[in-house]
Amino acid sequence: xxxxxxxxxxxxxxxxxxxxxxxxxxxxxxxxxxxxxxxxxxxxxxxxxxxxxxxxxxxxxxxxxxxxxxxxxxxxxxxxxxxxxxxxxxxxxxxxxxxxxxxxxxxxxxxxxxxxxxxxxxxxxxxxxxxxxxxxxxxxxxxxxxxxxxxxxxxxxxxxxxxxxxxxxxxxxxxxxxxxxxxxxxxxxxxxxxxxxxxxxxxxxxxxxxxxxxxxxxxxxxxxxxxxxxxxxxxxxxxxxxxxxxxxxxxxxxxxxxxxxxxxxxxxxxxxxxxxxxxxxxxxxxxxxxxxxxxxxxxxxxxxxxxxxxxxxxxxxxxxxxxxxxxxxxxxxxxxxxxxxxxxxxxxxxxxxxxxxxxxxxxxxxxxxxxxxxxxxxxxxxxxxxxxxxxxxxxxxxxxxxxxxxxxxxxxxxxxxxxxxxxxxxxxxxxxxxxxxxxxxxxxxxxxxxxxxxxxxxxxxxxxxxxxxxxxxxxxxxxxxxxxxxxxxxxxxxxxxxxxxxxxxxxxxxxxxxxxxxxxxxxxxxxxxxxxxxxxxxxxxxxxxxxxxxxxxxxxxxxxxxxxxxxxxxxxxxxxxxxxxxxxxxxxxxxxxxxxxxxxxxxxxxxxxxxxxxxxxxxxxxxxxxxxxxxxxxxxxxxxxxxxxxxxxxxxxxxxxxxxxxxxxxxxxxxxxxxxxxxxxxxxxxxxxxxxxxxxxxxx
Numbered sequence: 001x002x003x004x005x006x007x008x009x010x011x012x013x014x015x016x017x018x019x020x021x022x023x024x025x026x027x028x029x030x031x032x033x034x035x036x037x038x039x040x041x042x043x044x045x046x047x048x049x050x051x052x053x054x055x056x057x058x059x060x061x062x063x064x065x066x067x068x069x070x071x072x073x074x075x076x077x078x079x080x081x082x083x084x085x086x087x088x089x090x091x092x093x094x095x096x097x098x099x100x101x102x103x104x105x106x107x108x109x110x111x112x113x114x115x116x117x118x119x120x121x122x123x124x125x126x127x128x129x130x131x132x133x134x135x136x137x138x139x140x141x142x143x144x145x146x147x148x149x150x151x152x153x154x155x156x157x158x159x160x161x162x163x164x165x166x167x168x169x170x171x172x173x174x175x176x177x178x179x180x181x182x183x184x185x186x187x188x189x190x191x192x193x194x195x196x197x198x199x200x201x202x203x204x205x206x207x208x209x210x211x212x213x214x215x216x217x218x219x220x221x222x223x224x225x226x227x228x229x230x231x232x233x234x235x236x237x238x239x240x241x242x243x244x245x246x247x248x249x250x251x252x253x254x255x256x257x258x259x260x261x262x263x264x265x266x267x268x269x270x271x272x273x274x275x276x277x278x279x280x281x282x283x284x285x286x287x288x289x290x291x292x293x294x295x296x297x298x299x300x301x302x303x304x305x306x307x308x309x310x311x312x313x314x315x316x317x318x319x320x321x322x323x324x325x326x327x328x329x330x331x332x333x334x335x336x337x338x339x340x341x342x343x344x345x346x347x348x349x350x351x352x353x354x355x356x357x358x359x360x361x362x363x364x365x366x367x368x369x370x371x372x373x374x375x376x377x378x379x380x381x382x383x384x385x386x387x388x389x390x391x392x393x394x395x396x397x398x399x400x401x402x403x404x405x406x407x408x409x410x411x412x413x414x415x416x417x418x419x420x421x422x423x424x425x426x427x428x429x430x431x432x433x434x435x436x437x438x439x440x441x442x443x444x445x446x447x448x449x450x451x452x453x454x455x456x457x458x459x460x461x462x463x464x465x466x467x468x469x470x471x472x473x474x475x476x477x478x479x480x481x482x483x484x485x486x487x488x489x490x491x492x493x494x495x496x497x498x499x500x501x502x503x504x505x506x507x508x509x510x511x512x513x514x515x516x517x518x519x520x521x522x523x524x525x526x527x528x529x530x531x532x533x534x535x536x537x538x539x540x541x542x543x544x545x546x547x548x549x550x551x552x553x554x555x556x557x558x559x560x561x562x563x564x565x566x567x568x569x570x571x572x573x574x575x576x577x578x579x580x581x582x583x584x585x586x587x588x589x590x591x592x593x594x595x596x597x598x599x600x601x602x603x604x605x606x607x608x609x610x611x612x613x614x615x616x617x618x619x620x621x622x623x624x625x626x627x628x629x630x631x632x633x634x635x636x637x638x639x640x641x642x643x644x645x646x647x648x649x650x651x652x653x654x655x656x657x658x659x660x661x662x663x664x665x666x667x668x669x670x671x672x673x674x675x676x677x678x679x680x681x682x683x684x685x686x687x688x689x690x691x692x693x694x695x696x697x698x699x700x
Contacts (some may be wrong), residue, residue, distance in 0.1 A: 025039050059694045061439055065365045066452035072364060074102030074534075079457040083595050085160035087454075089684075092102050093465040097398040100450055100461075102364035108450060109464035114157070115447040116464075116683040117150055124636040124695040130425070130434040133445045134696040137347055138254040143340035151346045152272070153265035153283045158353045160268075161225070161261060164249055168228040175233030178484060183222075203383040210360060210376045221484035226251030227495060228485070235485050235495050243475045243496035251496075253471040256464070289483035352432060354442045363446055365453065369438045378436055444699070459596060459690075460576040524635070536655040551585045559585030563678030564643035565658045574681045576688065578611045581663075581679040583627055590676055592632075592688055599692055601666065602629035603676065630668050632693045637667035638686060643677060 058064040075087050076095040088096035093299040099105055120136070129136075141147075177183050192201035208215050226238035238244075244253025245260035254260035359371035405412070419426045428434055441449065454461040477494045483492055544565065550558035554562055562585045563570075574580050578589045581603075588605040604625040643660045644652060652660060663677040664686060679685060690697055 003515070015044040034690065045047040048353065058615050060129060060134045060561050060694050062134060062441075062445060062449040062452060063694060065449055066456045068365060070101055070365050070453075071183070074098045074100040074103075076100055076454040076461055077457055080458070082562040083342055083458070084578055085457075085459040087459055087462050087463045089575045091462075096462055100364065100453065101683045105259075105449075106257035108461070109256065111443055111450065112461065112687070113114045113258070113464040114154070114262070115444055115687070118154065118444055119640075119686070119690075119699060120147070121639045122690055123367070123700055124635070126696070127700045129696060130428055131438050133439065133441055135431075135445050135448050135699055137344070137351075138698045139699050141340075141344070143336070145345050148339065148346075149269050149341045151343055152269050153262070154350045155346050156265040157261055158350050158357070161247070161249065162357075164230075165225055168225065168230050170221075171230050171233035172223075172485075173233070174229065177233050181212075181484075199386040199389075200383055203379050203386060207379050207383065210372050210379070211374075213361070223485055224251065224478065224496075225249055227353050227483070227492075235491055237495045237593075244471070245476055246478075253474070253476075255471065266516075277357075320628065338660050346390050351442045352437075355433060355437045355440045358443070359437060359440045360448060362440075365449065366441060366446070371437070372437055423521070448691060448697075451687055455594065455688065455691045458686055463681065536651060539654050540655055556584075560663070560677050561644070564589070564660050565652070565656060566661050566678065566680065571680060575684050576628045578607045579679060581676045581685075583674075583676055586627075588625075588627075590679075590685065592685075592692070594692055595631075599632045600629050601632055601635075601689060603674070628674050630666060630672075630674065632689065633687065633695070634668045634670075635666055635693065635695070637665075638689055639665040639667075640682065640686060641665055641675070641677075 002606045016639075042324075058067065076099045083412075087099060093105065093109075096105060099108055123138070150273065152593070172178060173182050173185060189198075192198045205219075209219065224238075224243055226240070226241060226245075226249060227235060229236035238251025240252040242253065245251060247258070248254075248264055250259035250260070250264060252260040252263065287669065303358045358366070359375055362368045362371060415425040423429075434438075451461055478492075478496060485492070525697075544561060547555075547561040549560040551562055559582075563582050570580075572580055578591050580587075580592050582588065583590075583603045586605065588603055589607045590601065590603045591608050593600050593602070593608075606625050641663045642649060643662045649660050661678040661680060662682050663675060663679055664682055666676070666689070668674075676685075
C-alpha cells in the first residue's frame with residue numbers, strides 16, 4: 001500500500017525522482033509575483049468565502065456558520081445574483097430591507113458600529129483555535145490609551161449597564177411597589193429557609209431562567225432603565241429630562257438604537273482620572289503613522305496634567321524638575337507598563353460578560369439551545385451537590401482547603417510544573433471561552449460572522465446610518481400599560497415627558513442667550529481664542545500646502561497627507577465594491593472583486609462598473625491603470641492608520657472643524673505593504689476585507 005500523501009497519476013504513485021525535480025521558482029496560486037498567473041488560476045485552489053479549506057472543513061466555526069443554509073433568511077442571505085449585490089449602502093435606513101433573518105437592522109448596525117470602534121489591527125494566525133472562533137485578542141497585544149478607552153467604553157456598555165439594571169431590579173423587589181411579585185419571592189424564600197433549601201432553591205431558579213427563556217420576563221419584567229429610581233424602586237423622571245431611549249442610564253434621546261448608551265460610555269471615560277485624560281486624547285493611537293512631522297511639531301496635550309502638578313509643586317516651594325526628582329520618570333514608566341495587564345483584564349471581563357449574554361440570548365446563526373443546556377448542566381451538578389451538603393460540611397471543606405493551600409506549597413509547585421510540561425495549554429483549556437462557553441461568541445465574533453454571511457452571498461452588509469439632524473426631544477415609543485411599575489399612566493406620562501414649564505424656561509433662556517450673543521460685546525477671551533484658532537488654521541493650511549509641493553518632488557510622508565481634509569465636493573458615495581482613496585498621493589479607487597475567479601483587492605485611478613469582477617471585460621479595461629492587485633486570501637495583516645498623528649489630529653480638528661480622513665495598511669504573505677490614505681469609508685473597507693477570506697484573524 002503506498003505511503004500516505006502520495007499523489008496518484010494513472011493509478012501509480014509519483015516517483016521520488018520526479019518529486020525532487022519540481023521547479024524551485026514556481027509561482028504558487030494566489031501569489032502577487034505573477035499577476036497573469038493569478039488571473040488564470042481556478043478558484044478550486046483558493047479558500048474563498050464559499051469554499052472549504054483543504055481538509056474539507058471550514059477554517060473556523062464562524063466560517064462554517066456563515067456558509068451554512070439558514071432557516072430564517074434576510075436579504076443578505078440570498079445569493080440569486082451574479083455580481084455583488086448592493087443592499088442600500090447609500091440609501092435611507094428605511095429603504096434598506098431586513099438584512100439578516102431573526103435580527104433587526106437597528107441591532108445589526110449597533111453591533112457593526114461598536115465593532116468599528118473596537119477593531120484597529122488584525123493579523124492572520126495559523127495557531128489552533130481551542131474555542132473554534134477566531135478574532136480573539138492576542139496575548140502580545142500592546143497597550144495604548146486609545147485601546148484602553150475603547151475597552152472601558154465596552155465595559156460600561158456591557159457590565160456596568162447590566163449591573164445597573166440588576167441593581168434596579170433589586171430595588172423594585174425590595175420596595176414592595178409590585179406587591180404580588182415581591183410577595184411571591186418572599187414566600188418562596190421563607191419556605192426554602194424553613195426547610196433548609198435556600199441553595200437548592202437558588203440553583204433551581206437559575207436553571208429555570210437559563211433553560212426556559214420565557215421565565216425571564218415573568219420573574220424579572222423589564223422596564224426602561226432611566227425610568228426606575230434606584231433608591232425607591234419607583235418611577236422617576238430620566239436625568240436627560242425626557243425618556244428618549246430605553247437601555248441608557250440617562251434616558252437621553254438617540255437617532256439610532258444604541259447611540260445614547262454609546263455616548264454615555266464616551267462621557268464616562270472622559271470623566272475618569274489622569275489615565276483617562278490620555279485615553280480621551282488618544283495618545284499613541286494604534287493607527288498613528290510611524291513618522292509624521294506635523295505631529296512632532298505640536299505640543300503634547302497629555303503633558304498638561306503633569307505640567308499642572310509641577311507648577312503647583314513650584315508654587316509651594318518644591319523642586320519638581322527631573323534633576324531633583326529621580327522618581328518621576330521611573331514611576332511614569334511603571335504606571336504605563338502596568339496598564340497593559342489592566343487593559344487586558346478589562347477586555348477579558350467584557351468578553352466574558354458578552355459571552356454569557358450571547359449564551360442566554362443567542363443570535364442567529366449561532367445555535368440557540370446548546371449553549372444554554374451546557375450552562376445549565378453546571379448548575380444541575382451544583383444543585384445535586386447542594387441537596388446532600390450541610391453547612392458543617394461546607395465549613396469543614398473550606399477550612400481544609402485553606403490549610404492544604406497554605407502548607408502544601410512545594411507540592412503545588414511540583415504539580416504545576418508537571419502540568420506545564422505535559423499539558424502546556426492547560427490554563428487556556430480551563431478558560432470559560434474554551435470550556436463551558438466554547439463556541440459562544442463575543443459581540444465582535446458575532447459581528448464578523450454576520451459580515452461573513454453577507455460576503456458568502458456576495459451581498460455585503462450596508463454600513464450603519466449616520467444623520468446630521470439634531471436630536472429630537474420627542475420621547476421614545478412606550479406602552480404605558482406594559483410598564484411593570486406601580487404607577488398610573490398619567491404618572492408615567494409625566495415622567496417620560498419634559499415638564500412644559502421647564503421646557504418654556506429652557507427655551508426662554510436659549511432665546512435670551514441668543515439675543516445676548518447678537519449684541520456686540522468685548523469678550524477679550526473669545527478674541528484671544530479666535531486669534532489663536534485663526535492663526536493655527538492658517539498654519540495648518542500652509543503646512544498642507546507645502547506638503548503638496550513636497551509630494552510632487554517625491555516625499556512619501558507628504559504624499560500621505562494629501563487629501564486628509566476632504567472638501568465637501570470630494571465626498572462622494574462609496575461602496576460596496578469601489579472606495580475612493582489615495583495611493584502614494586494619487587487619487588483613485590480601491591476595488592474589491594469577489595465575483596471574479598479569485599477574489600482580489602486592487603487600486604486603480606478609474607472606478608469599476610460596480611459588479612465586483614462579474615464582468616471580465618471591465619477588469620481588462622482597467623488593468624493598465626491598476627497599481628497593485630493582491631488576492632484577498634494572501635492578506636495576512638490589516639491595520640487602520642491615522643491620516644495624521646494623534647496630536648496633529650486634535651489641533652487640526654480644533655482649528656478647522658473638519659474630519660480627518662484616515663488610512664489602511666494591507667500586508668500580504670510576502671511582506672509587501674500597501675498603504676491606502678484618505679479613505680472616506682475606511683471602516684467599511686476594513687470590514688469587507690476581513691470578512692471575505694478564509695483567514696483566522698487575531699486582534700492586536
